[in-house]
Amino acid sequence: MIEITDLRKSFDSNDVLRGIDITIHDGETVAIIGESGCGKSVLLKHIIGLMHPDSGTVTVDGISIPDAKEEVLYALRRRIGFLFQSAALFDSMTVYENVVLGLWEAGERDEDKLREIATEKLGLVGLRGILDSKPSSLSGGMKKRVGLARALAMQPQYMFYDEPTTGLDPVTSDQIDFLILSLTERLSTTNLIVTHDLFTVNRIAKRVIYLNKGLIFFDGTPQELMQSSDRQVMQFVERFVR
Ligand SMILES: Nc1ncnc2c1ncn2[C@@H]1O[C@H](COP(=O)(O)OP(=O)(O)O)[C@@H](O)[C@H]1O
Ligand SMILES: [Mg+2]
Numbered sequence: 001m002i003e004i005t006d007l008r009k010s011f012d013s014n015d016v017l018r019g020i021d022i023t024i025h026d027g028e029t030v031a032i033i034g035e036s037g038c039g040k041s042v043l044l045k046h047i048i049g050l051m052h053p054d055s056g057t058v059t060v061d062g063i064s065i066p067d068a069k070e071e072v073l074y075a076l077r078r079r080i081g082f083l084f085q086s087a088a089l090f091d092s093m094t095v096y097e098n099v100v101l102g103l104w105e106a107g108e109r110d111e112d113k114l115r116e117i118a119t120e121k122l123g124l125v126g127l128r129g130i131l132d133s134k135p136s137s138l139s140g141g142m143k144k145r146v147g148l149a150r151a152l153a154m155q156p157q158y159m160f161y162d163e164p165t166t167g168l169d170p171v172t173s174d175q176i177d178f179l180i181l182s183l184t185e186r187l188s189t190t191n192l193i194v195t196h197d198l199f200t201v202n203r204i205a206k207r208v209i210y211l212n213k214g215l216i217f218f219d220g221t222p223q224e225l226m227q228s229s230d231r232q233v234m235q236f237v238e239r240f241v242r
Helices: 040-047 070-077 095-099 101-105 111-124 140-152 170-186 198-204 222-226 231-240
Strands: 002-011 014-024 029-033 055-060 080-083 158-162 190-194 207-212 215-220
Touching: 002 040, 014 040, 014 215, 029 040, 029 198, 040 055, 040 158, 040 190, 080 140, 095 101, 095 111, 095 140, 101 111, 111 140, 140 170, 158 170, 170 190, 170 198, 190 198, 198 222, 207 222, 207 231, 215 222, 215 231, 222 231
Parallel strands: 029 190, 029 207, 080 158, 158 190
Antiparallel strands: 002 014, 002 055, 207 215
């Protein structure tokens, strides 16, 4: 469970988060939406302890993130799978090496076991026969899938997706959406999806939080969002229907 209370963060005179309260229960799939630059990634970074708040609290499974020691954060992050906007693969390594990197870092050295896990996780994201390929030979959508397989290899309890479809063509975006949807149904992870793609929201999330001007402007179901009579919410919805 993730609990965020009165979270505030400014960069000089830029007040990015101005008092955010969110509780995310285990098993939920929550989308966080808002204009580019509104603080979605900054919020994610506070949850994983990559940024320190000016004030307010963030706890994950009862651990206070701003107060946690580096080794506690490290252990917690191993339970969180990330899919960053850029798939962040290492071009010098093969797909196989990229997928098992976290396991290798955690001390797993059994090559047969590692290859088996890589094959299984790549299968989950619909990729086969590319273990020994280099990321540079893959399309953008395939790189995203490899990044996803790498996150899944750690058997995460949480999955955080930061703009999973940004920069992909519509067909590939649809494929990634459906993949995330099938994974959220199949794995019992708690999922946070940062996006500005309302198609993604409608397909995947049961709950959507709209960040605007450093505050939570809306927290409800995607259906309620689409039917909102709030003028600012309506303007956002109109602008971001692709
Ligand atoms: N490390 C940083 N130092 C200064 N400003 C930052 C930093 N990270 C983010 N910001 C600013 O915070 C705001 C929110 O950024 P971000 O969370 O990345 O937006 P988005 O909603 O597009 O993910 C932006 O104005 C950005 O310039
Ligand atoms: Mg961002």
